[in-house]
Amino acid sequence: MEKKKESKLIFSGVQPTGNLHLGNYLGAIKNWVKYQEDSNCIFCIVDLHAITVSENREKILDNTREVAAAYIASGIDPNKNTIFVQSNVTGHSELSWILSCHTPIGWLNRMTQFKDKAGKNKEKAPLGLYSYPVLMAADILLYKSTHVPVGEDQKQHLELSRDVAQAFNRYYNQEFFPIPEPIITGTATRVMSLKNGLNKMSKSDPSDQSRINLMDDSISIIKKIQKARTDSEPFPKSLEEMDNRPEINNLINIFSALSEDLPQNVVAQYVGKDFKFFKEDLSDLVNQKISNISTEMHKLLKDLNYLDLILKKGCQKANEIAEKNVKDLKKIIGFFEA
Numbered sequence: 635m636e637k638k639k640e641s642k643l644i645f646s647g648v649q650p651t652g653n654l655h656l657g658n659y660l661g662a663i664k665n666w667v668k669y670q671e672d673s674n675c676i677f678c679i680v681d682l683h684a685i686t687v688s689e690n691r692e693k694i695l696d697n698t699r700e701v702a703a704a705y706i707a708s709g710i711d712p713n714k715n716t717i718f719v720q721s722n723v724t725g726h727s728e729l730s731w732i733l734s735c736h737t738p739i740g741w742l743n744r745m746t747q748f749k750d751k752a753g754k755n756k757e758k759a760p761l762g763l764y765s766y767p768v769l770m771a772a773d774i775l776l777y778k779s780t781h782v783p784v785g786e787d788q789k790q791h792l793e794l795s796r797d798v799a800q801a802f803n804r805y806y807n808q809e810f811f812p813i814p815e816p817i818i819t820g821t822a823t824r825v826m827s828l829k830n831g832l833n834k835m836s837k838s839d840p841s842d843q844s845r846i847n848l849m850d851d852s853i854s855i856i857k858k859i860q861k862a863r864t865d866s867e868p869f870p871k872s873l874e875e876m877d878n879r880p881e882i883n884n885l886i887n888i889f890s891a892l893s894e895d896l897p898q899n900v901v902a903q904y905v906g907k908d909f910k911f912f913k914e915d916l917s918d919l920v921n922q923k924i925s926n927i928s929t930e931m932h933k934l935l936k937d938l939n940y941l942d943l944i945l946k947k948g949c950q951k952a953n954e955i956a957e958k959n960v961k962d963l964k965k966i967i968g969f970f971e972a
């Protein structure tokens with residue numbers, strides 16, 4: 635087996651909340667695939683995060699397997715990387731508690747995702763939704779991860795993870811945790827809804843037309859892109875023109891990310907042409923990339939023994955690292971060792 639670089643440790647995760655979409659793929663999973671060649675990578679299915687929202691609890695097992703299938707179908711090799719389920723490694727919850735004792739409430743009060751998700755009635759929001767970013771810091775730091783590839787919406791949570799790592803290190807006067815670097819790259823770090831260019835493409839949007847699901851068939855993809863909102867202006871002539879046209883901006887960025895070409899080249903290719911041609915080519919492009927993933931996901935989800943075995947092996951690999959790090963942490967804190 636080829637030798638991997640030891641210095642980098644990549645960690646990332648997706649919540650098993652169903653409806654995995656093009657945003658998850660372009661903003662996160664697609665980028666992970668290239669790290670596996672030269673880095674140690676741990677990819678988690680973060681089920682403890684998913685249960686912070688009551689709607690996500692019912693189909694947690696099916697959705698967990700769906701995310702595992704999406705990882706593998708997107709090209710993540712389970713033999714080269716660790717793929718596992720968060721709740722199978724108790725160190726996540728343990729470290730989350732320890733880190734929560736080093737996290738000032740003021741830091742959590744600034745988290746915009748909590749404000750969005752809790753809505754108007756904050757008093758009724760579960761404590762877990764509020765402390766979610768501490769659990770995310772624990773996920774990353776449990777493995778002493780150095781790099782975390784995510785979409786743009788996770789930037790604030792990652793900044794908090796860095797602050798918490800520094801707070802712990804400072805308190806115990808040790809460089810125990812590396813300070814994790816966010817990796818937010820590409821032209822599709824924030825894929826927007828197909829129905830409203832000001833909203834993020836999201837698993838929880840009640841309109842299925844707003845997103846392209848990784849398991850959509852090609853006819854649905856063509857229809858969704860045909861109906862995707864645009865405006866009445868002609869195709870933009872320059873990137874600057876896209877600034878005030880969020881829907882067009884989004885479609886061009888998706889095109890750019892999938893074709894691995896610069897947005898300005900996409901603009902140059904379609905300037906002066908009818909939107910119809912651009913949308914037809916975009917549908918082809920999305921279909922080319924997604925149909926392979928979708929077919930592979932369907933296949934994997936029919937062989938649960940294989941999928942579950944990967945998650946069991948992943949759990950063992952993750953636990954080996956986690957147990958050692960939790961043990962070292964407890965020593966640093968000075969807990970009694972039974």
Ligand code: AMP
Nearest residue numbers: 649657658661662784785823824825835
């Ligand atoms: P989640 O669906 O919240 O578990 O997100 C899993 C990963 O996908 C995270 O790295 C997110 O930042 C990323 N992600 C989710 N939605 C989008 C989006 N609309 N555009 C880009 N990345 C996204």
Ligand code: TRP
Nearest residue numbers: 645646647648649680683770773
């Ligand atoms: N909070 C992330 C999201 O909603 C998922 C997540 C949980 C994660 N723990 C993580 C991402 C650790 C990266 C690293 O998308």
